[in-house]
Structure formats: structure tokens, C-alpha cells
Amino acid sequence: GAVVSQHPSRVICKSGTSVKIECRSLDFQATTMFWYRQFPKQSLMLMATSNEGSKATYEQGVEKDKFLINHASLTLSTLTVTSAHPEDSSFYICSAQGVARGLANEKLFFGSGTQLSVL
Amino acid sequence: ILNVEQSPQSLHVQEGDSTNFTCSFPSSNFYALHWYRWETAKSPEALFVMTLNGDEKKKGRISATLNTKEGYSYLYIKGSQPEDSATYLCALAPYGNKLVFGAGTILRVKS
Numbered sequence: 001g002a003v004v005s006q007h008p009s010r011v012i013c014k015s016g017t018s019v020k021i022e023c024r025s026l027d028f029q030a031t032t033m034f035w036y037r038q039f040p041k042q043s044l045m046l047m048a049t050s051n052e053g054s055k056a057t058y059e060q061g062v063e064k065d066k067f068l069i070n071h072a073s074l075t076l077s078t079l080t081v082t083s084a085h086p087e088d089s090s091f092y093i094c095s096a097q098g099v100a101r102g103l104a105n106e107k108l109f110f111g112s113g114t115q116l117s118v119l
Numbered sequence: 120i121l122n123v124e125q126s127p128q129s130l131h132v133q134e135g136d137s138t139n140f141t142c143s144f145p146s147s148n149f150y151a152l153h154w155y156r157w158e159t160a161k162s163p164e165a166l167f168v169m170t171l172n173g174d175e176k177k178k179g180r181i182s183a184t185l186n187t188k189e190g191y192s193y194l195y196i197k198g199s200q201p202e203d204s205a206t207y208l209c210a211l212a213p214y215g216n217k218l219v220f221g222a223g224t225i226l227r228v229k230s
Binding site: 004006009032034036041042043044045046049093095097106107108109110111112113 | 123153155160161162163165168208210216217218219220221222223
């Protein structure tokens, strides 16, 4: 099956620093990538949708200047948490939708997630 | 705000038991329903994507049914094995592939 690689799996950083999370589709071209986060004991919540070569679309309540998303190629999307603060500590996970897979009933392929802890 | 409810929150069963979980969603907002299996430290793995009312899908010992009119889906596991231990997520796709997830059902199978 399709593989999505997400790195790093865990990061601990000081408050005020920026953290970049990478998500790569290894054996298919991902036209669209979705970024989710999950706070403890809560559901995965969609943060933003990124399409290759265009600006990301952010969900209501997600600050676009704080969570910078770049999807410059069909195999790589990055999420940068800028000036991270303790309240940004969460589990972040990406999922990818492939080329010619534009139907809503297609399976998505997920990375393994990144646990961010901001001290 | 769409709400996807999963029950139970967690479940402990003995090896060999059959079990089932429920996913409830607003019946007025439906395009597709996804089921995922998520083991700790791994990627969520797609089990089923269901679109038609009355649909039934099967993968090995796992099967799922869908009722879009009343807004629920059941996931069944026959003869649970320890390797079935995972969190089972359902997600509603009201439009496109922007999924609205439930909180998951944690299954632990004891040998």
C-alpha cells in the first residue's frame, strides 16, 4: 500500500522556537495533503488542507501565520510551528490524497505523527 | 459543527470473543464514512470507505455496515486476536476528503 513518511516522530523544544514537521509520500504523488492535530483525549482535528503549488486552506480557528504550510512538490508537505508555545504541545499528523484520486470515497494515507512538546 | 460519536470509548475482550463498535453521525451530512485502525506509534491504516446506505464490507475477520438514513455504522471483529488491539477510528467525509473524526474506540484483546 501507499506509504507516507512523517518526521520527526517526537520533538521537544523551548518556548519561542520554530519547529518544522515533514510529510513525504514515498510511492505516490500527493496532490493534496491534510494536517491534523490531536490534543489528549480528543479527536483528530483538521487544521489545514494543502494543495501542491498553491496556498493552504486553514480551518476556522487555526492561525495561518503560526502554522506555516508548504506543499512545494507532489511528494513533500511541511508544517512549521512558528514561535511555539506550551499550548501548541500536541500530536500532529498528516494524511495524503494521491493524483487522480479526487473522489471523496478514496482512502487517505497517513503519516505516523509527530508528538510536539514545548517547554 | 459536525459531531461524530464513537462508542464505547474502550473495550477489553478475551481472545476469541467477537466484538463490535458503533459510529454515529448526522444523517443529513453524508458523502462517505471511513474506518481506520490505529496501532500505537504507527500510521492509521484504512480499513473501509463506505458510501452506500446498506453497504457491508469485509476484510478478513473485520466487517462493517452502514446506515446513512439513521446515521450509524457498525464495525465487527469476529474471533478477536491480541493483534487486533488498536484504536479504531471512524471519520465522516461530508464533502471531499476533509474528514471529521470520532474520538475512537480503544480495543484491548487479552490472550
